[in-house]
Amino acid sequence: xxxxxxxxxxxxPHFEKGGKLSKLHSVFDGFYTFLFTPNxxxxxxxxxxxxxxxKRTMITVVIALLPCCLFGMWNIGLxxxxxxxxxxxxxxxxxxxxxxxxxxQILTAYIVGLVIEFIVAQMRGHEIxxxxxxxxxxxPMICPVDTPCWMLAIxxxxxxxxxxxxxxxxxHNFLNVALVTRAFLFFSYPSKMxxxxxxxxxGGTPAVDSYSGATPLGQLASSTEGAxxxxxxxxxxxxxxxxxxxxxxxxxxxxxxxxxxxxxxxLLLTGIANWRIILSALVGGFCMAxxxxxxxxxxxxxxxxxxxxxxxxxxxxxxxxFMATDPVTACRTNPGKYIYGFLIGMTAIIIRIYNTGYPxxxxxxxxxMNCFAPLIDYCVVNMxxxxxxxxxxxxxx
Amino acid sequence: MSNIIKIKKxxxxxxxxxxxxxxxxxxxxxxFGIVPxxxxxxxxxxxxxxxxSVKCGDALLFAKEDARLCLxxxxxxxxSEIHRGERRKIxxxxxxxxxxxxxxxxxxxxxxxxxLTKLMNSGLFAMIRQRPFDIVPFIGxxxxxxxxxxxxxAPLAAEMTKADMMSDLEEGLKVLGGLTDGKVYLSVRAGSxxxxxxxxxxxxxxxxxxxxxxxxxxxxxxxxKGETVWTLDAVTAARIGRLMASGKADYSTSVALTGxxxxxxxxxxxxxxxxxxxxxxxxxxxxxxxVRVISGNVLTGVRVDWKAGFLRYPYRQITAIDEGDQTDExxxxxxxxxxxxxxxxxFPAFLRGLSKPFHFDARIKGGHRAMxxxxxxxxxxxxxxxxxxxxxxxxxxxxxxxxxLGIYEVAPEDFxxxxxxxxxxxELQKLVREGLDYLRKETL
Numbered sequence: 001x002x003x004x005x006x007x008x009x010x011x012x013p014h015f016e017k018g019g020k021l022s023k024l025h026s027v028f029d030g031f032y033t034f035l036f037t038p039n040x041x042x043x044x045x046x047x048x049x050x051x052x053x054x055k056r057t058m059i060t061v062v063i064a065l066l067p068c069c070l071f072g073m074w075n076i077g078l079x080x081x082x083x084x085x086x087x088x089x090x091x092x093x094x095x096x097x098x099x100x101x102x103x104x105q106i107l108t109a110y111i112v113g114l115v116i117e118f119i120v121a122q123m124r125g126h127e128i129x130x131x132x133x134x135x136x137x138x139x140p141m142i143c144p145v146d147t148p149c150w151m152l153a154i155x156x157x158x159x160x161x162x163x164x165x166x167x168x169x170x171x172h173n174f175l176n177v178a179l180v181t182r183a184f185l186f187f188s189y190p191s192k193m194x195x196x197x198x199x200x201x202x203g204g205t206p207a208v209d210s211y212s213g214a215t216p217l218g219q220l221a222s223s224t225e226g227a228x229x230x231x232x233x234x235x236x237x238x239x240x241x242x243x244x245x246x247x248x249x250x251x252x253x254x255x256x257x258x259x260x261x262x263x264x265x266x267l268l269l270t271g272i273a274n275w276r277i278i279l280s281a282l283v284g285g286f287c288m289a290x291x292x293x294x295x296x297x298x299x300x301x302x303x304x305x306x307x308x309x310x311x312x313x314x315x316x317x318x319x320x321x322f323m324a325t326d327p328v329t330a331c332r333t334n335p336g337k338y339i340y341g342f343l344i345g346m347t348a349i350i351i352r353i354y355n356t357g358y359p360x361x362x363x364x365x366x367x368x369m370n371c372f373a374p375l376i377d378y379c380v381v382n383m384x385x386x387x388x389x390x391x392x393x394x395x396x397x
Numbered sequence: 398m399s400n401i402i403k404i405k406k407x408x409x410x411x412x413x414x415x416x417x418x419x420x421x422x423x424x425x426x427x428x429f430g431i432v433p434x435x436x437x438x439x440x441x442x443x444x445x446x447x448x449x450s451v452k453c454g455d456a457l458l459f460a461k462e463d464a465r466l467c468l469x470x471x472x473x474x475x476x477s478e479i480h481r482g483e484r485r486k487i488x489x490x491x492x493x494x495x496x497x498x499x500x501x502x503x504x505x506x507x508x509x510x511x512x513l514t515k516l517m518n519s520g521l522f523a524m525i526r527q528r529p530f531d532i533v534p535f536i537g538x539x540x541x542x543x544x545x546x547x548x549x550x551a552p553l554a555a556e557m558t559k560a561d562m563m564s565d566l567e568e569g570l571k572v573l574g575g576l577t578d579g580k581v582y583l584s585v586r587a588g589s590x591x592x593x594x595x596x597x598x599x600x601x602x603x604x605x606x607x608x609x610x611x612x613x614x615x616x617x618x619x620x621x622k623g624e625t626v627w628t629l630d631a632v633t634a635a636r637i638g639r640l641m642a643s644g645k646a647d648y649s650t651s652v653a654l655t656g657x658x659x660x661x662x663x664x665x666x667x668x669x670x671x672x673x674x675x676x677x678x679x680x681x682x683x684x685x686x687x688v689r690v691i692s693g694n695v696l697t698g699v700r701v702d703w704k705a706g707f708l709r710y711p712y713r714q715i716t717a718i719d720e721g722d723q724t725d726e727x728x729x730x731x732x733x734x735x736x737x738x739x740x741x742x743x744f745p746a747f748l749r750g751l752s753k754p755f756h757f758d759a760r761i762k763g764g765h766r767a768m769x770x771x772x773x774x775x776x777x778x779x780x781x782x783x784x785x786x787x788x789x790x791x792x793x794x795x796x797x798x799x800x801x802l803g804i805y806e807v808a809p810e811d812f813x814x815x816x817x818x819x820x821x822x823x824e825l826q827k828l829v830r831e832g833l834d835y836l837r838k839e840t841l
Contacts, residue, residue: 005727034728034730035727035728036726036727036728037728037729037760037762038761038762039721039722039725041722041758041760042759042760042761043824044824044826045809045813045824045825045826045827046696046697046813046816047689047691047696047759048410048412048695048757048758049761049762049763049817049819049822050740050762050817050818050819050820051729051732051737051738051739051744051746051762052739052740052741052743052762052818052820053822054764054766054769054820054821055730055763056731056741056743056744056763057741057769057820059731129766129767131769170766171766171767171768171769171821270741270743271742272741272743274772327770327771327772328769330771331771332772332785332786334775381802384781384782385801387781388621388801391619391621392621392623395621
């Protein structure tokens with residue numbers, strides 16, 4: 001490593017101010033700090049620092065996403081070969097089918113997002129910030145597998161520029177960047193983002209006769225006869241374990257409850273995600289699902305789902321574990337986090353059940369509560385202020 | 398029966414190099430320096446010229462705002478240098494210890510005004526701090542209460558109180574009681590058994606910052622807008638007691654030499670402002686490369702040049718750690734090294750136990766970012782204040798919001814632990830100091 005460092009140090013002057021490549025300073029700095037932890041020592045205040053930094057934090061989130069990501073790739077393969085009548089392929093065939101299906105999307109998201117980040121960092125003279133490391137992998141995972149790359153590129157560019165950079169970059173955005181991307185796609189290209197034909201990659205191969213590509217929530221939302229049995233892509237009923245493991249079509253990262261729970265365990269153990277948000281969102285979602293289930297109506301067929309099944313299906317869990325806990329866009333005060341999480345859980349289920357136009361409500365509920373998070377915090381902080389003011393009044397009496 | 402307060406939020410950072418029980422006496426130091434920057438809130442002017450001979454307790458500097466307020470010479474001898482920096486600002490005044498150590502007699506007044514003048518003349522008043530603003534107290538403002546801290550919970554800090562200073566401390570608390578209309582509070586570590594007739598004693602247990610005046614004030618009786626309280630440590634209180642009893646000021650101090658790069662961490666009996674060149678002669682271990690010498694503890698101390706620098710206020714501790722600027726840590730963000738300390742469980746150090754001593758160097762171990770993670774500061778900040786919001790108000794220079802969020806209750810040192818744990822590596826103590834100075838400039 002000493003040799004590598006010596007070589008990099010040798011070319012470093014070119015990238016500094018006045019060097020011939022100074023326009024690429026931020027890019028160089030980004031790679032340099034990626035390879036070697038900066039040697040900068042403290043100039044003011046404390047003389048020692050905790051080993052944790054934002055790179056570590058972001059990478060841990062990416063690691064927590066990996067189980068969902070890898071499972072999702074395998075599941076794409078599984079759904080494809082089930083739909084086309086060859087379900088008995090071996091593990092790696094399924095996995096690599098999915099891997100190559102989503103690789104272009106992952107690359108597109110990262111390249112578009114990071115290029116914008118690099119340009120903006122250079123314009124501002126900042127270091128590259130690693131926030132997009134997480135967004136870049138999240139974005140393809142919450143989109144249908146057949147989303148065209150050019151759509152993704154436009155959506156990512158829109159989200160990174162207008163949801164993040166215009167507000168000042170990582171740490172200043174008030175909406176979750178990945179969800180803004182998803183919402184942009186959802187409202188601009190609805191035919192490619194929902195319906196029965198986007199969640200299973202057929203890749204030109206003809207499907208078997210019994211095939212239907214509808215997601216479980218999609219099947220329920222379009223049902224007209226109240227309680228229906230949800231089925232997989234070839235019409236077999238889905239068992240509880242199928243739902244828990246995630247063997248059904250959907251946005252490819254978010255189907256497996258098991259993998260999301262593994263990710264949640266990593267985030268909670270490392271203390272990166274806030275347990276208050278996850279817990280209260282689960283409580284909120286469960287309460288709302290239970291209320292709806294108790295007064296189920298054929299007008300709103302999704303209400304027939306049992307509360308626990310309701311929570312395991314679709315993007316609900318994924319959204320509360322990986323999106324609602326984004327520290328920048330969530331509430332920052334502890335009491336606020338309880339309220340924020342509860343409302344996300346509740347509104348996600350309300351939208352899902354009572355707005356039959358949208359089979360899934362997690363995305364919209366998190367974005368909605370992102371907007372309300374500052375207000376919730378404002379109220380919590382004002383209570384603290386009022387306490388302080390009361391102290392003076394009590395004294396002066 | 399004293400009151401017991403349990404501090405729950407906080408962190409004891411496990412550094413290597415705690416001072417052992419050995420105590421040595423330093424008689425070899427001849428150069429002593431007083432640094433006016435240690436005493437914020439006043440503009441200091443030189444009261445002597447190089448070459449003047451001074452007694453122990455003679456003024457070296459006086460405040461432009463009130464000439465009674467002095468910084469005094471800790472020894473008798475001749476003024477060796479008035480060192481000036483940019484725009485002729487005085488950086489330090491140094492005195493060569495020479496001849497017989499004659500001491501200035503400050504008399505024995507009994508009225509409040511006389512006592513205050515005596516404190517100001519003797520340089521002990523400058524060792525008191527006031528909240529708000531964390532500066533040398535305003536003259537003419539009677540404090541609501543006075544808070545005396547009898548223990549230091551900072552990393553590697555030594556015991557502050559000794560058995561032989563208890564009677565002086567008691568005398569000091571009695572004197573302080575006459576300077577306030579309210580109460581004198583003495584904060585001690587739980588189980589220390591210290592009692593007082595002249596102060597209300599509170600016992601504190603729990604991790605650092607239990608020993609910070611800010612934490613103690615917040616737990617006992619928080620500062621409101623328009624109020625002023627004084628804070629000082631028990632060592633200064635005992636010095637005040639001794640001054641009142643004898644009429645002479647005592648500037649001796651015991652200093653804990655601590656840190657991983659100190660060859661033999663122990664306690665030295667010396668005098669305030671001692672030159673580090675002699676105090677640390679043959680004490681530092683340079684085998685790991687550059688050494689950072691800090692006068693004070695690793696959280697709030699000042700970095701000093703060990704060859705030319707002096708022991709700085711509050712004159713109790715010196716810490717030496719590796720500078721670490723030559724370390725090449727390859728992909729440190731991916732480190733699985735259990736020796737890398739972090740309160741975050743994303744590093745495996747927690748498996749090893751976070752109370753065992755760890756190696757630390759002065760690297761900030763990351764890049765500067767905007768505030769990203771939430772709730773990090775709250776975990777180590779035991780006051781009823783939202784630190785993130787207060788910091789943002791300071792960044793925005795929004796005075797009304799700063800006041801509402803409790804800036805009058807805090808000092809930079811209260812933000813030391815949040816600054817340590819911050820993943821965004823924001824210089825919080827510097828921000829708070831700037832915020833307090835800005836507030837003082839704009840509101841007074």
